[in-house]
Amino acid sequence: MDNKILFKPGHTACAGCAQSLAARLVIEAAGSNTIIANNTGCLEVFSTKFPDSAWNVPWIHSLFENCAAVASGIEAALIYLGKKDATNVIAQAGDGGTADIGLQALSGMLERGHDILYICYDNEAYMNTGVQRSGLTPFYTNTTTSPISARFPGNLRPKKPMPEIANAHGIPYVATASAGFPQDIQRKVKKALSIKGPKYMQIHVPCPLGWRHESGQTLAVAKLAVETGLYPLIEYENGKLSGARKFAQLKPVEEYLKAQGRFKHLLGDPESIKQIQAIADNNILKYNLKAEAQKSD
Amino acid sequence: MFGPLIVKPAKSKGSKTGSWRVKLRPEFLKKNCIGCKLCISVCPEACIQGKDKETIKINYEYCKGCGLCSVICPKSDILMLEEESKGDKK
Ligand SMILES: Cc1ncc(C[n+]2csc(CCOP(=O)(O)OP(=O)(O)O)c2C)c(N)n1
């Protein structure tokens, strides 16, 4: 790893913001020979308050929708200059910037085969503009545009299956990761960058402000999402599921839900919790998240 | 030609986010630390530096007091203390 500090203190993310933590882990794993294109969103805003920048690598702010297109141009230019092999290109955005408004540019980047690592920092809503729901907001989340009412317990749609959508492009590497597993993030970034072609990584990053938990709970909340099966840590290589973090005992989703204000309205509502448990159970089955019990005798 | 460029990002000082701490600040006891550096790896501010018990240090100019270093420490060697409990606010 470089000794140079690649992501510096002095950025203005909220205390305990997992997106700021994950962004630092990503660039430290990628190293200094990296160029980043960054969609608008909290990460862009809190890391580059002009005239300061937290980034000690070349970094460009795109529009909200097009970091994948800007990164594609950077990659093409590096190939023309004969410098691509020595340089990583990363495109990064929030969940809104990825699954909604930036999906077209991302799909183009994946389909054209650019040698770029795309990272989606998934805090499950449009945080920078005040917690509006996105395509990656989970089922029954209370957000400002999916408020709870007498008729609806929050957001009515399940998460868009972005890893599978990316995988359907026939790209060599797709992975999910979580701020609750920092070493795993760095391992996957390094692995992704060792593979030529388009790569998609989606990192679950708790947002104390939008999820309404204490800043010191960030890592615990992130871990619970994985340990309940609601945010499976998986890898696809060349289209095939090649890895999944397994657990001998998966926790009930209620443990994850009760740790956050955005799900508080569900706690006295066993029917809703059952529906969310069904999402986790489906993941457990689909990705085979249950570890075989070790024979102890 | 281009919009705002930050030519020497390494020189930018950023905001002194240490002033955001309102209640608690992390304090290294330096008793049971085994130098695992987990605190360094999870600090979102990148404001902890050092190698071992003797050298690990928090830069209070930037520490926002989020508490993640204290939560992750396997040896409970980082306590979150009241901001004013030990002299003035750092
Ligand atoms: C075309 C366009 N529409 C809307 C905005 C306003 N806007 C800026 S950041 C943002 C939300 C970003 O959400 P997400 O991508 O999830 O990132 P987060 O802030 O949650 O990290 C929005 C709507 C914009 N900058 N450009």
Ligand code: SF4
């Ligand atoms: S609003 Fe959420 S994502 Fe944005 S800086 Fe704060 S904690 Fe991070």
Ligand code: SF4
């Ligand atoms: S309290 Fe938070 S910001 Fe301060 S040193 Fe610990 S992890 Fe870093």
Ligand SMILES: [Mg+2]
């Ligand atoms: Mg978001």
